[in-house]
Each structure stands twice: as C-alpha cells, then as structure tokens.
Amino acid sequence: MARLPVYLRILSEQAELEVECISSDRLAELCGANAAKVRKDLSYLGSYGTRGVGYEVAYLVYQIRRELGLTHDWPVVIVGAGHLGQALAGYGGFGERGFPVAGVVDIDPAKVGSVLGGVRVRHIDELAQIVQARRVNIGVIATPTSAAQEAAERLVAVGVTSILNFAPVVLSVPRSIEVRKVDLAVELQILSYHEQRKATTGGLRSVGGAAGQRSASA
Amino acid sequence: MARLPVYLRILSEQAELEVECISSDRLAELCGANAAKVRKDLSYLGSYGTRGVGYEVAYLVYQIRRELGLTHDWPVVIVGAGHLGQALAGYGGFGERGFPVAGVVDIDPAKVGSVLGGVRVRHIDELAQIVQARRVNIGVIATPTSAAQEAAERLVAVGVTSILNFAPVVLSVPRSIEVRKVDLAVELQILSYHEQRKATTGGLRSVGGAAGQRSASA
DNA sequence: CATTGTGAAGCGTTTCACAGCC
DNA sequence: GGCTGTGAAACGCTTCACAATG
Numbered sequence: 001m002a003r004l005p006v007y008l009r010i011l012s013e014q015a016e017l018e019v020e021c022i023s024s025d026r027l028a029e030l031c032g033a034n035a036a037k038v039r040k041d042l043s044y045l046g047s048y049g050t051r052g053v054g055y056e057v058a059y060l061v062y063q064i065r066r067e068l069g070l071t072h073d074w075p076v077v078i079v080g081a082g083h084l085g086q087a088l089a090g091y092g093g094f095g096e097r098g099f100p101v102a103g104v105v106d107i108d109p110a111k112v113g114s115v116l117g118g119v120r121v122r123h124i125d126e127l128a129q130i131v132q133a134r135r136v137n138i139g140v141i142a143t144p145t146s147a148a149q150e151a152a153e154r155l156v157a158v159g160v161t162s163i164l165n166f167a168p169v170v171l172s173v174p175r176s177i178e179v180r181k182v183d184l185a186v187e188l189q190i191l192s193y194h195e196q197r198k199a200t201t202g203g204l205r206s207v208g209g210a211a212g213q214r215s216a217s218a
Numbered sequence: 219m220a221r222l223p224v225y226l227r228i229l230s231e232q233a234e235l236e237v238e239c240i241s242s243d244r245l246a247e248l249c250g251a252n253a254a255k256v257r258k259d260l261s262y263l264g265s266y267g268t269r270g271v272g273y274e275v276a277y278l279v280y281q282i283r284r285e286l287g288l289t290h291d292w293p294v295v296i297v298g299a300g301h302l303g304q305a306l307a308g309y310g311g312f313g314e315r316g317f318p319v320a321g322v323v324d325i326d327p328a329k330v331g332s333v334l335g336g337v338r339v340r341h342i343d344e345l346a347q348i349v350q351a352r353r354v355n356i357g358v359i360a361t362p363t364s365a366a367q368e369a370a371e372r373l374v375a376v377g378v379t380s381i382l383n384f385a386p387v388v389l390s391v392p393r394s395i396e397v398r399k400v401d402l403a404v405e406l407q408i409l410s411y412h413e414q415r416k417a418t419t420g421g422l423r424s425v426g427g428a429a430g431q432r433s434a435s436a
Numbered sequence: 437c438a439t440t441g442t443g444a445a446g447c448g449t450t451t452c453a454c455a456g457c458c
Numbered sequence: 459g460g461c462t463g464t465g466a467a468a469c470g471c472t473t474c475a476c477a478a479t480g
Contacts, residue, residue, distance in 0.1 A: 005407040032388045051457040051462040069414020087305025097403040162409040170250045178412040181433035185315040189223040191380040194396040196287020215399035269440040269479045
C-alpha cells in the first residue's frame with residue numbers, strides 16, 4: 001500500500017482546486033497508473049465510491065489520512081547536521097506534510113549551536129531528551145556511512161521505532177524497528193543503466209505522452 | 219534489476235577489505251536478502267561463479283559496473299539551488315560514485331553566482347551550454363513543486379534523457395525519457411503508516427536479528 | 437562436499453472483464 | 459450510461475529444491 005501517499009497528495013491537490021468528485025479513471029491518469037489498480041487499492045480501504053459517479057474527494061482524503069496514521073503530526077529527529085541533514089531540516093516540505101522537525105543532532109561539538117532551517121543543532125547526547133519531550137517515533141539518519149550504524153543504535157536505544165536511512169548501508173536493528181532506505185547514488189545508477197542501454201541497443205526510440213514514472217517503495 | 223547497485227556497493231566494500239571471493243550466502247547476508255535471489259540476479263548477468271567456491275569479487279564488480287554503464291562518469295546537472303539543490307551539490311557522494319555535478323542552475327538571479335559545494339550557481343539560461351559542454355545526460359530536479367514541470371521541459375529540450383525528480387509531482391515527458399522519483403514525504407508517510415499500525419494492533423512485537431530493509435526502486 | 441545455476445512451484449500484484457448500481 | 463467493485467486470469471518476482479560441478 002505504498003501508493004496511498006501518492007493518491008493522498010493528488011487528492012489533496014484536487015481538493016484545493018475545489019474538485020468534489022473524482023473517477024478512478026481521472027485519478028489513475030493524474031498519478032500515472034491504471035484505473036483498475038486505483039479501484040482495487042481504494043476498495044481495500046473498505047472505501048465508498050458511488051457507481052456511475054466516482055469518489056468524493058474530501059471523504060477519500062479523510063480515509064487515506066486515517067489509514068496512513070496522518071490524523072496527527074509525527075515529529076521527526078534528524079541525526080547528522082552535514083549537508084544532507086541541513087537540507088532536510090531546511091526543506092520545509094516535511095513540516096507542511098505533517099512531519100515537523102523536532103530536532104537536529106550531531107556528534108561534532110563544532111556543529112552544535114548553529115541554527116539551520118529554524119532549528120538549532122544540538123549534541124547527540126541530548127537525543128533521549130528530545131525524543132521524550134516531543135514523543136518522537138521517527139528518526140532520520142543523515143550521517144556519513146561510517147556513523148550510520150551507531151546512529152541507528154542510539155535512536156533505537158532512546159525509543160525510536162521507525163528510521164529513514166539516507167546512508168548507503170544496511171542497518172542492523174531489531175526486527176520490530178521499521179527501516180526505509182533512500183540511496184541517492186542507487187537512483188542515479190539505475191538511470192545510468194538505462195542510459196547505457198539506450199546507447200548500446202541503438203535506435204527504436206519511442207516518443208509518446210506521459211505516464212509511467214518509476215518511483216520508490218517496496 | 220534495481221538490486222545490482224546494492225550488490226555493487228557491498229562488493230566494492232569487500233574488495234577494499236581484500237576479500238577475493240564471496241559466496242551467494244554471504245553476499246545475501248550482507249545486503250539483507252536471500253541467497254537464491256542473489257544467485258538468480260547474478261546468473262542473469264551471465265555470471266561466472268565457481269561451484270563449491272563462490273564468486274570472484276573483482277570480476278563481479280567489473281561485470282556489474284559494465285552492466286550498469288558505470289565504466290565512465292555520468293555528469294549530472296542540478297536544477298534548483300534551494301536547500302535541496304545545495305545539499306545535493308555539496309553532498310559529495312555523487313562525485314565519488316561516478317556522478318560529478320556538472321552544474322547547478324536556478325531561475326532566480328539572486329541565487330546565481332553563489333558558490334555551493336565547489337560549484338558556482340548559474341542561470342538556467344545557461345543550461346543548454348552546460349549540457350552540451352559536459353555531455354550531460356542526467357538531470358536532477360530539486361525545484362519547488364510548482365516549477366518542476368517547467369524544469370523537466372527545459373531539461374528535455376536541451377537533450378537530457380534521464381531525470382531524477384525530487385519534486386512531488388508526476389512529470390509529463392516523452393516516453394523516451396527515463397524518470398525516477400524520490401519523494402521524501404512519501405517515505406515518511408509509509409513509516410507513519412507502520413507506526414500507526416503498531417499503535418492500533420497493539421502487542422505481539424517481534425524482536426530479532428537484522429535483515430529485511432525496505433528500500434526504493436520499482 | 438560446499439556452492440553454483442536453474443527448472444518448477446508458490447505467491448503477491450496487476451490487469452481484464454463484467455456484473456451490479458446509481 | 460457511466461462508473462464502481464470484484465472474481466478470475468495473467469504476469470512477474472521470489473523461494474524451493476536439487477542436479478551439476480569445480
């Protein structure tokens with residue numbers, strides 16, 4: 001059900017455009033997918049569309065948010081105040097979408113105290129305090145590869161149960177911890193694979209409309 | 219075959235540790251997967267392991283790099299010099315892994331000229347020149363959502379054929395263009411989904427070893 | 437005899453097709 | 459008439475199991 005977030009975003013956009021009702025066909029088009037798939041996904045929510053009409057946007061948004069647990073904010077803590085950590089903290093897109101940055105921590109005393117994206121960097125020893133005070137469940141690892149495992153262990157130790165990992169390593173954590181990994185270099189390598197194929201297989205380029213956008217999630 | 223990059227990273231690490239030979243079992247363990255899957259994947263490369271022994275690390279690295287088109291660098295151009303663009307440009311992990319940043323462009327004249335991560339920000343009108351001069355095939359979109367479609371069109375217009383998109387929109391581009399999307403909020407929403415399930419289904423927490431790390435790619 | 441390479445079974449996901457409903 | 463909801467078919471990926479082999 002990794003597609004629910006995508007539906008949610010599109011439906012939210014439609015809601016702002018004051019679209020009240022949407023068909024599976026239209027929704028599929030907007031997210032570059034297939035109508036049948038959309039209907040299957042939504043029916044899995046025990047959803048309520050009206051035959052011959054479509055789905056009520058507002059109600060769907062509500063249902064999906066509920067299913068995704070987005071009825072309240074989920075504060076996150078970012079470990080690592082390097083370039084990536086700074087960017088994530090300053091990104092803004094997190095807070096808007098229900099994931100306010102409760103804190104940024106780093107192990108390097110030289111980085112502590114600087115302010116980025118409105119958040120002051122604190123020492124990693126304050127991690128436990130931040131997590132407890134703000135009831136943080138989600139940690140983001142934006143450290144260098146070599147520090148990622150230790151960061152994960154510290155997060156787990158203070159009670160974080162979900163981790164978004166930007167370091168290119170497989171973390172070793174208890175099974176109860178949910179880990180998702182984003183490896184930017186892997187994404188580029190997949191693109192390079194396709195570039196290389198274009199170069200070697202030569203010819204038969206297809207040119208067409210939109211639709212079909214590979215993305216994350218498994 | 220989105221797992222090849224992962225194998226590559228692990229094999230490269232092993233090579234640095236001067237491991238000359240590795241079994242599918244060990245490799246599977248290191249990337250949190252299953253031995254049979256690893257063998258299937260590698261056999262698809264027309265691979266050469268030795269029965270009873272394992273795979274020669276150096277040779278595998280060579281083969282995978284070849285398959286992924288990593289025999290030479292792929293310079294990339296970043297569109298958007300906001301927080302995310304800055305972070306990506308300064309990240310360093312790109313260049314090291316064969317994707318040097320050929321340029322960063324922005325539409326805002328105020329941002330042009332500033333230097334980040336050793337790269338000077340240039341105006342988007344210089345995009346064509348950068349792409350031609352450095353033979354760039356891959357573009358990275360790090361603009362706000364509202365500007366992403368235009369960025370994509372400009373990239374396509376100047377000859378870029380692969381796009382890594384960080385903006386949460388489905389881009390409309392010719393089918394010949396390979397697009398991959400990374401949506402950070404989606405990743406967090408998937409984590410929140412699991413958090414919410416932990417909260418509601420209550421109980422039966424399993425605690426165990428490592429293994430099993432959801433990641434990107436489809 | 438440890439480990440690869442692979443046919444075949446298993447399983448989850450996608451797509452089709454159409455009955456059911458508004 | 460148009461669109462949803464859903465069984466059933468098709469597909470692809472994962473896992474099993476074992477013969478082949480250095």
